[in-house]
Amino acid sequence: MPRIRRTTGPLDHRAQAILRAVIEEYVATATPVSSQALVERYRLGVSSATVRNVLAELEAAGLLTHPHTSAGRIPTDAGYRFYVETIVEAMPLPPVEELMIRHQFGQVEYASEQWFRLAATTLAAMTRAAGLATPAKPRAAQLRRIDIVSIHDRLASLIVVLREGTIKQLLVALPEPADQETLGLVADLLNATVVDLTADQIERRLGRFEANERVPSLARRFAERVVGLLREYDAAVIEELFSDGLLNVMAAPEFAESAKLRRVFSVLENRAYLAELLPVVAAAGPGHVRVFIGRENPPAEMADVSLVLAPYGRPGQAIGIVGVLGPTRMAYPQAIGTVRFVSGLMNELVDHLYA
Amino acid sequence: MPRIRRTTGPLDHRAQAILRAVIEEYVATATPVSSQALVERYRLGVSSATVRNVLAELEAAGLLTHPHTSAGRIPTDAGYRFYVETIVEAMPLPPVEELMIRHQFGQVEYASEQWFRLAATTLAAMTRAAGLATPAKPRAAQLRRIDIVSIHDRLASLIVVLREGTIKQLLVALPEPADQETLGLVADLLNATVVDLTADQIERRLGRFEANERVPSLARRFAERVVGLLREYDAAVIEELFSDGLLNVMAAPEFAESAKLRRVFSVLENRAYLAELLPVVAAAGPGHVRVFIGRENPPAEMADVSLVLAPYGRPGQAIGIVGVLGPTRMAYPQAIGTVRFVSGLMNELVDHLYA
DNA sequence: GTTAGCACTCTAACCATGAGAGTGCTAACA
DNA sequence: TGTTAGCACTCTCATGGTTAGAGTGCTAAC
Numbered sequence: 074m075p076r077i078r079r080t081t082g083p084l085d086h087r088a089q090a091i092l093r094a095v096i097e098e099y100v101a102t103a104t105p106v107s108s109q110a111l112v113e114r115y116r117l118g119v120s121s122a123t124v125r126n127v128l129a130e131l132e133a134a135g136l137l138t139h140p141h142t143s144a145g146r147i148p149t150d151a152g153y154r155f156y157v158e159t160i161v162e163a164m165p166l167p168p169v170e171e172l173m174i175r176h177q178f179g180q181v182e183y184a185s186e187q188w189f190r191l192a193a194t195t196l197a198a199m200t201r202a203a204g205l206a207t208p209a210k211p212r213a214a215q216l217r218r219i220d221i222v223s224i225h226d227r228l229a230s231l232i233v234v235l236r237e238g239t240i241k242q243l244l245v246a247l248p249e250p251a252d253q254e255t256l257g258l259v260a261d262l263l264n265a266t267v268v269d270l271t272a273d274q275i276e277r278r279l280g281r282f283e284a285n286e287r288v289p290s291l292a293r294r295f296a297e298r299v300v301g302l303l304r305e306y307d308a309a310v311i312e313e314l315f316s317d318g319l320l321n322v323m324a325a326p327e328f329a330e331s332a333k334l335r336r337v338f339s340v341l342e343n344r345a346y347l348a349e350l351l352p353v354v355a356a357a358g359p360g361h362v363r364v365f366i367g368r369e370n371p372p373a374e375m376a377d378v379s380l381v382l383a384p385y386g387r388p389g390q391a392i393g394i395v396g397v398l399g400p401t402r403m404a405y406p407q408a409i410g411t412v413r414f415v416s417g418l419m420n421e422l423v424d425h426l427y428a
Numbered sequence: 429m430p431r432i433r434r435t436t437g438p439l440d441h442r443a444q445a446i447l448r449a450v451i452e453e454y455v456a457t458a459t460p461v462s463s464q465a466l467v468e469r470y471r472l473g474v475s476s477a478t479v480r481n482v483l484a485e486l487e488a489a490g491l492l493t494h495p496h497t498s499a500g501r502i503p504t505d506a507g508y509r510f511y512v513e514t515i516v517e518a519m520p521l522p523p524v525e526e527l528m529i530r531h532q533f534g535q536v537e538y539a540s541e542q543w544f545r546l547a548a549t550t551l552a553a554m555t556r557a558a559g560l561a562t563p564a565k566p567r568a569a570q571l572r573r574i575d576i577v578s579i580h581d582r583l584a585s586l587i588v589v590l591r592e593g594t595i596k597q598l599l600v601a602l603p604e605p606a607d608q609e610t611l612g613l614v615a616d617l618l619n620a621t622v623v624d625l626t627a628d629q630i631e632r633r634l635g636r637f638e639a640n641e642r643v644p645s646l647a648r649r650f651a652e653r654v655v656g657l658l659r660e661y662d663a664a665v666i667e668e669l670f671s672d673g674l675l676n677v678m679a680a681p682e683f684a685e686s687a688k689l690r691r692v693f694s695v696l697e698n699r700a701y702l703a704e705l706l707p708v709v710a711a712a713g714p715g716h717v718r719v720f721i722g723r724e725n726p727p728a729e730m731a732d733v734s735l736v737l738a739p740y741g742r743p744g745q746a747i748g749i750v751g752v753l754g755p756t757r758m759a760y761p762q763a764i765g766t767v768r769f770v771s772g773l774m775n776e777l778v779d780h781l782y783a
Numbered sequence: 784g785t786t787a788g789c790a791c792t793c794t795a796a797c798c799a800t801g802a803g804a805g806t807g808c809t810a811a812c813a
Numbered sequence: 814t815g816t817t818a819g820c821a822c823t824c825t826c827a828t829g830g831t832t833a834g835a836g837t838g839c840t841a842a843c
Contacts, residue, residue, distance in 0.1 A: 119785075120785070121836095128837090143837065230589060334686050480806065481816085484807075498804050
């Protein structure tokens with residue numbers, strides 16, 4: 074009688090090979106994997122009966138399950154976890170692909186918003202899952218420059234440029250008519266006073282403004298708007314989330330009933346969970362890919378999906394996230410390799426900005 | 429034997445009342461409507477047998493169908509069309525709702541991008557379908573002002589403000605190091621030369637630049653980028669599409685199998701169809717709501733959904749679209765009323781910009 | 784420790800059945 | 814001539830029984 078050799082501790086080489094085979098077969102076919110199928114398609118060198126014994130061990134160890142008696146095995150979340158951590162390495166992108174992606178990033182002509190879109194699109198295309206990307210957001214926004222453009226005599230556009238080149242814009246109604254020249258003077262005054270400061274620092278200067286009667290009220294009005302803008306920017310953990318390839322996820326057979334799909338989308342729509350994950354992922358440091366598998370994600374809505382995420386940017390200064398979202402039945406080595414490459418690429422771009 | 433009274437021409441009052449009842453019942457319940465259910469829930473003043481005769485007529489006229497013999501009736505696309513055009517009026521929003529929405533728009537402090545988001549969100553919330561909004565885009569962008577901000581000595585952020593306050597940004601690598609002061613001079617030079625022009629007009633001036641040796645090469649470089657930006661902006665029919673409430677659509681029972689859902693999303697993702705629709709909707713003029721029902725939409729992917737769209741903006745100057753996308757089984761009077769109101773609101777906002 | 788063989792279990796597909804829903808038609812009625 | 818009660822008819826849907834097949838777990842032999 075075959076004995077369960079261990080329930081904890083490392084599995085022997087053969088058990089790992091079989092677990093790997095089950096997972097890769099299941100990822101490819103989306104149907105439970107039988108012992109028969111394994112001996113047919115993988116060079117395991119043993120009979121299906123032996124494979125069955127090993128499968129029983131893996132199941133006892135919690136790495137596989139059964140939908141029912143006469144079905145093959147499917148991996149559990151723990152199975153995928155073991156697979157990702159112990160069995161396989163990230164699979165680097167083929168050099169041709171890397172070159173192609175670099176080329177595409179070169180094409181977008183430094184329009185920074187486009188980078189995030191392209192990152193999401195690239196991740197989606199390479200992994201056949203959904204690609205995600207957030208801009209690298211500094212902890213506390215630093216003002217680089219403001220500009221005020223007259224729209225008409227009662228309305229002006231306030232443009233705020235942050236240190237890394239991010240732009241925020243606001244329309245400001247003018248209490249009394251003012252032409253472009255006046256507005257230009259206000260902008261010059263503010264640029265001379267508040268540039269390179271954070272919201273808090275600007276507010277402190279504003280105190281001095283109050284005392285100084287020579288500063289026109291218009292400047293004060295604009296300065297207040299600038300502070301408001303910066304504060305709002307600072308408050309959002311994830312300022313924006315670019316995603317692409319949600320259609321890929323919709324195509325997965327595990328999401329044939331749209332109810333499951335809806336739950337996943339609802340998590341993405343409110344973003345709270347991603348915001349929660351950001352510090353966790355950021356803590357790992359640039360280039361380090363984190364994988365969150367199925368029920369490892371606390372929100373029940375994410376029970377059927379996995380996230381493969383990596384931070385990019387400058388620790389302490391500005392951090393963003395790129396990654397993919399797909400069914401737990403995901404080609405992890407490829408996903409991890411792709412996310413690693415793209416996060417590296419985004420790192421280079423950020424370095425370029427801060428150089 | 430009940431005779432089919434007519435296959436074309438207006439239906440009599442009773443037939444219209446019954447068609448209306450069928451549609452409203454079906455919109456509410458999403459299940460085929462039986463003659464029994466109609467006499468129970470609507471004061472038709474006739475028996476179910478009479479209703480059945482009328483239902484048969486309506487079916488012969490192509491306004492209703494049968495999924496199968498022993499099922500109730502469901503409206504056809506033509507049925508909805510007749511309902512929308514002849515039977516019902518748009519249902520205006522309750523004044524309380526209007527007030528609430530106006531209040532929300534007041535809250536967003538004139539950050540124009542937020543308006544489109546809010547428009548989409550409002551439409552989604554009021555109609556329980558997906559809300560759509562595109563910015564009002566002028567036919568040919570007119571430059572209002574440019575600004576150049578140094579990021580570091582080899583990199584600058586080029587900011588282009590268009591006539592209506594729209595902002596475009598691009599990072600420009602500098603051939604040789606330049607400080608903010610130099611960049612400011614370049615910006616001043618360009619602002620003095622090319623402001624209030626379109627891409628074509630700027631290009632003509634550029635010709636003169638070439639001849640004039642005193643214009644520094646840096647200015648020429650930036651001017652070229654500005655032209656490129658404007659051209660790109662002009663080329664896109666729909667520059668951006670804001671949507672919200674896609675989850676509402678996913679929740680509809682007709683999209684229980686995610687395959688249908690996927691087809692719809694794929695149309696939204698590539699936007700080609702919406703771009704095609706834009707001139708059609710715009711032709712109707714501001715305030716005029718257009719309805720596209722199911723298979724009236726040429727793309728096969730849209731067979732199960734309807735679009736309720738209205739243009740806003742200034743004809744000839746800048747046109748955008750707002751609207752909703754939902755299952756053909758949609759509460760059209762409410763949707764049309766809501767879209768009409770929101771497009772009116774967006775009109776006011778645009779007027780404010782161009783005042 | 785491995786494997787052939789086999790009994791066992793469970794699913795999925797198929798079919799037949801019956802209840803119920805809703806129609807279309809007929810014939811009677813106002 | 815339009816309306817309605819009544820009823821036969823049709824089709825779906827749920828139920829249950831049967832069967833083939835897939836895949837396992839176990840046993841006994843190697």
